[in-house]
Structure formats: C-alpha cells, structure tokens
Amino acid sequence: MRIARYRTPDGRIFAGLVEGGAVAPVAEESTAYMADAVRDLIASRGPFTTTGPAVPLADVELLSPVAHPEKIICIGLNYADHIRETGLDTPSRVLAFVKTAHTLTGPHADVVVPAGSTEQLDWEAELAVVMGPDGVFGYTVADDVSARDAQFADGQWFRGKNFDGFCPLGPWIVTADEIADPHDLAISARVNGEVVQDSRTSEMIFQIPQIIAYLSAYLTLNPGDVIATGTPHGVGMGRKPPLWLRDGDVVECEVEGVGLLRNTVRVK
16 A cells, blocks of 8 residues: 545645555544644554545645654664765664654655755655554655754754754655565665665665664654664765755655655755
C-alpha cells in the first residue's frame, strides 16, 4: 500500500490510499490540535479501507504523510561514502539527533528560509522509516535540510537542523511488505536538474534493524515515529568548492521504489 495525507481544494485533509495516479480517502483528519489521521490509523492497525471515490493526485495537495509524529530521529554519518567525503572517522555506534514536527513539510512544498538566517543551506536525501505498533510499518523519503553555518557554529546541531520546514517528507508511505530489501535501493538527489547525490542504501553502516535496536534500548518507538536513516555522499558541504542552496533552487530527492520529493527554496 501507499498511504498519503492530502488536502482537497475545499481545505479538508484526508488519509488515503494511492494507486496509479489517484488517491482514495480512508479517513478524514479532524481539526483538533496535533491531529494526524495517518499516525492514528497506523497506531490502530487500520483498517485501511477506502470510504469514497478516488480523485486524481493532480487535483489535491500532498502533505507530509505524518503530521505530528512523537519523534523524528535522524541518524548522522551512516553512509560509508558520505564518511569518505567528509574525512571523518567511522562511528563506532549509531549517532542520533532529533528534528521536531515543526520541521515537517510536504513533498512539493516550498522550503521557506528567513532572509539572512543562513548562507550555507544544504540538502540530504534520506530513506526514512515510519514505525508501526510492531516494528517497521513502512518507508518514505526525507530531505534533512541543514543550515551548516548554524549547525557547526553552535557546537550542537539542533538549530541548524530545525528551522521551520527543514524536513520535507513524502510523497507517501510505502508499506514494508512492498520493499523487498530496504538496504538495496538507489538513492539520489538533484539540484536544478543536476545529479548531486547518486548512491545506494547498501552503503549504510548501521542497517535499519541495528538502528531500531540501538534506539529501543533507551527510548520507546511509537507508531508514526520517523527515523531518517542517513545520507550518502554528494551533500553541498562535501563538494569542492562547497555548493549551497539559494533562492529559487529546486531540490529533488528520490529513493527507488519509494518516491520523489521536489521542493523549491524560497528566501523571504
């Protein structure tokens, strides 16, 4: 299954099943604070039964497939080829940091950056795991947008990783049964049509079961939680000279069999 959150032209938000070029509603999202129809369906184990006719994807706005996960956990330095480009040592254990839900934005939404807030805006294409009640529920695509100057000036990564909208996610969740091996997928990013990242998830140092086991030893992973599993080589800071995103740049992040993000940077 492919499960999406989407907004119809009249402003209503639904969880729905995507098939072909259309999406059919499963549940309408309430207007309550921190409502999240997809997270709630995952937690209740469904059922994922459509309740109305399918509509073309072109007629709706795809949103982040989860709106208010309890946790968004990101894994740093988890691709061997990314470590080679940074010149850093291979970590001996999983390196984790957190993004909060305010960073989430849709798979085709603009990434809006306050003018003057950063001169070193970077991209990171990632395979993201969405947790279910009994383990991995499915997979989606994330872009761990990063303000490198803020990230490294502070001595810790929170500010540089947590601007509003710094985690495009989507375009939907592909359930785990549809991905035969999440550690053997092509992963790539393009900036203004130029390929900047081109790798495979087989470059992961810590695979998904290891990451989940490590995290679960000290925190509870709940349905709807998101784990972004790291990025391969080709980020802007790793290029010579570095390449930073500017106003109007279009970033596309893609994972084979999962989906594609296409986001435009807007400096305002």
